[in-house]
Amino acid sequence: MPVAAQVLIAGTLFSRLGDTLATLGLVLHAADRDIRFGVTEVMLAELIPTVLAAPLIGSVVDRFSARTVCLWALLVQALSLGAATAVGGFHVRVALVALSALAGVASVAAGFKMLPAVAGEQHTGRANSLLTAGLSVAGLIGPPLAGFLNSLWGTPALLAADAASFLVLAGCTVLAVPSTVDVAIGRRPATRLADGYRALRDAPVVGTLMPALAAAMVATSIENVAGVYYLRDVVNGNDTMFGLFLATWALGSVPGALLAGRVGWSDRHSLLIIGGVLGIGLGLLLTGLIPVAAVIFPLFLIAGFGNGACNVGLRNAVHARVPAEVHGSAWACFQALSRSCIGVGYLLGTPNSVVSSQGQVIISGVIPLAAMVWAAVVTLRRGQSTVTEPSS
Structure with a gap:
């Protein structure tokens, strides 16, 4: 380099x-x-x-x-x-x-x-x-x-x-x-102000998987808030252990990002994004279902690994699939989308009397998995309609 x-x-x-x-x-x-x-x-x-x-x-x-x-x-x-x-x-x-x-x-x-x-x-x-x-x-x-x-x-x-x-x-x-x-x-x-959003929507891979990416950002933000209460309950209020949970996620994201940059992987945009979102969703879902510290540590490593791989896959996809003349608009608009998702996640993760903090963490795992299933269905339908469309 x-x-x-x-x-x-x-x-x-x-x-x-x-x-x-x-x-x-x-x-x-x-x-x-x-x-x-x-x-x-x-x-x-x-x-x-x-x-x-x-x-x-x-x-x-x-x-x-x-x-x-x-x-x-x-x-x-x-x-x-x-x-x-x-x-x-x-x-x-x-x-x-x-x-x-x-x-x-x-x-x-x-x-x-x-x-x-x-x-x-x-x-x-x-x-x-x-x-x-x-x-x-x-x-x-x-x-x-x-x-x-x-x-x-x-x-x-x-x-x-x-x-x-x-x-x-x-x-x-x-x-x-x-x-x-x-x-x-x-x-x-x-x-035009909408050029960045149009570029993201129309770009191959990016446009199709953007709802799943948004779901993953909402999910991690829900966990950022609800997890403060749930994870501290798991470790009986031990702040040191809680801090180690957060560090484990960050540690997992480093090898995930490095692997995504290796030759033969960096251009597999769909695989990196899909695999990353699945890792985040599964990690969060199982974290909510299994309130045991010894289990949550490896789950956070997996979720962090997926987070790192997904982030690299997205950046590479935008660089490769969006025209260079609108890279600035596209990335600025993605920042706006990500901040919006973060705000929604913070609201959904705020403690309330309807859903417990553990339930909120479980929901945070379900959201990206459901979005990924939806993206897969849409992709299959588009593929089938392309195959069956009569030639003129």
Whole structure:
């Protein structure tokens, strides 16, 4: 893989780690100060702006130079987090984080668009594999690191670290993507807000399996909330064991992502997505049905493995099946779809008097399995109609 792609991936991972520090720093601050609905406010600040503005931002990425858009977006993110470091009000800080999240849609979409141009078509699958595995590692080490640094220096230091991480990523982007590369990155003079959604819907593999992918995202989000209560009950309130459950999922996703990037696997988009969603669904379903810690650990490894493979399969499928000139819009719109699914999952996983937390985890496993069965039926029907259609 070209060194330029490795530099871009390293910068992206460093920036993602910074995001984890900043988000958890604000969450811990809200919890420590007992700010009413503070944790929810932080989550919504990163969720709602992305869902509403992603189509517009994606069209900007496709209309102009992806490199230029990425650098400007990273500058906005760095300035937003830098300002959040300087101000003292919690709600003002959250508003600045929301602004950074908006700019983040542009930088992430532009980064997705630039990766094939930097890595080369033959190495894009491997680059997506390494990036996905690295994001899993960042998600694994980010929370404990945030807790440790927050106890030492407080939330402003974590926000400052995030601001610095965007400047590091900007530097990596300048090094990895010279201005001369821009001509190789597809640009579309005129774009419409719905282009990204249409591109995802019409793309082979991606369009067919998008409902199953959405179901998997809803399912994991349900478990993220309901699992806090269910898994802690399983281990009798032992927070260390609960943390190990979460780490096990992240550990499983690393080999899943790496395997999906191996030669002979990276172009099997349908297999990676279908197998990944099945692994997630089965892992969650059996986790809910068998409340035994010794059993849940390997189930979380399986579900995490599927999660990693599925993520790589999706990225590769979009890169390969969606035209390059709408990569920015397509990935921005996928971010909006994923955030929407996450929001729905959080609501469905919220404790209530109708379904127990164990029942919610079981439901979270059923949802992706049912969606995959539906996708298989639709695919078979389409195949049969193609075969039986009379020739003219």
